[in-house]
Amino acid sequence: MAAGEPFYVTTPIYYVNDSPHIGHAYTTVAVDALARFMRLDGRKVMFLTGTDEHGQKIDRSARNAGIDPQVFCDRVSQNFRDMNVLMNVSNDQFIRTTEPRHIKASQALWLELEKRGEIYLDKFAGWYSVRDEAFYEESELIPGKTPGTKLAPTGAEVEWVEEENYFFRLSKWREPLLEYYKSHPDFIAPRARLNEIESFVKGELRDLSISRTSFKWGVPVPGNEKHVMYVWLDALTNYLTAVGYPDTDAADYKTFWPADLHMVGKDIIRFHCVYWPAFLMAAGLPVPKRIFGHGWWTVEGQKMSKSLGNFVTANDLAAKYGVDSLRYFMLRELPFGSDGDFSHRAMVGRINSDLANDFGNLAQRVLSFIHKNCDATLPVPAAFTPADETMLKAAHDLLPKLRTEFSEQTFHRGLEAVWAVIGDANRYVDEQAPWSLRKTDPARMGTVLYVLTEVIRQLAILTQPVVPTAAAKLLDQLCVPEDQRDFLALATPLKGGTVLPKPEGVFPRFVEEPKP
């Protein structure tokens, strides 16, 4: 991949009806790790996240709280910004769908679709769920608790709605979508999601209702102010807004569109893999390169829900386990894309085994040895032995491997590869036994310590995307200047003779609170 090549990656915009929980943190952290990786690899990155602030649900929530919807959105949107700061997220932009630039972009996209004959006005009637933002067939409904009421299959309340709606000619895009999936086999990931989407599109694709008249909290439809735009049309457009649309001559638009990756939870892949590319094709705009639908976390084996009261916020977890540990856990614990379980036991296992014992202790045992036995000075190496070369090569071979894994979002495999080298390094310490060499061959001891320190430097540089704070501390301890921490710097080895500060552990063990 050429240096300076653009990389545009997004999280979904989060619906401000929720407060940030582990699921939001998960998506954002994955994208953050990817964005950091690409920046370190010399790519020109645009990392976008933000909040989705329109729709009837929000309107009602605000009204229930007795406040203006905009005030409500301001308040809740701030929670997501706070989460980003807390989780050490390096987003380049934070977009809100209530911003003027976004309203402008959404209306421009609407007008473009209208101009191309992709939108028509029709009468629509059906059972509508405010919570799900969706219409249901009569046959799908289940009886509610009180006689006469009906519920959606999701358990949400539905109401009979009759209104005049604008429709998008989705049905027309069935074939082009199927062709696009076929010619872009990496468009939908993981693979299993592609099958789902394909079978959905192969069925009957109905035209999509894309406006509402029953409430006002949304982007007004240009030319017909009785209507506001369907929230998903409004929401998806955020990815264009952020790069300057409708100004297709804008520098950011030209650089970054189409997006390289939209990372989303598996619940919203249909909107991203069907509606979004259809809107774009219909508007004559390029389609994003890839949609990744990741899985869900359960908590201690149970589905997370408000009613069960096991709702885990990002704040709680970060406070309890630490931000780096949490980030590492989320990306390492399960194959990225699959569902997984978040348990205290598994979390502590990762912290203590992988971070503290393997990586943290490797750095500590080496650096502290240098501190005590080499006047705190990094030794100048003599000629390398085959064992040294093997050790160094293992570290050098990581970057190409990580490039592959990160570009496919198989973060767990990338981390596994890094930890394999950490294991090699721990073995190398034992085999070389610098504590014995200290008495028999101090020069050789120096070379061994140098090799280890150099390997630790590489490991620290490579783990920055996942554990940015700890990796930075480690690089500080190696006296690596701030501008020597990108992947290009991997090729420039440490210079012997540097005086190193007294080392401190960067990954503390998690110690259980004694039971009272």
Add this chain to the structure above:
RNA sequence: GGGCCUGUAGUUCAGUUGGUUAGAACUCUCCGCUCAUAACGGAGCUGUCGCAGGUUCGAGUCCUGCCGGGCCUACCA
């Protein structure tokens, strides 16, 4: 009803186009080391690879049926 995915050591998972004694990590046991965050290294233990058939010289790996788990989607009421 149709479709997709899935069921492998106590746990979480790998197992490439079917090929010699089924692997890793964590846990556990023993041994070694003593630089280090009671950390590191080595060895070992545990499996009828969901069940039953079939194809094959040979199947965890392909086919059929059944059982269990998850998901998408349709329809009748």
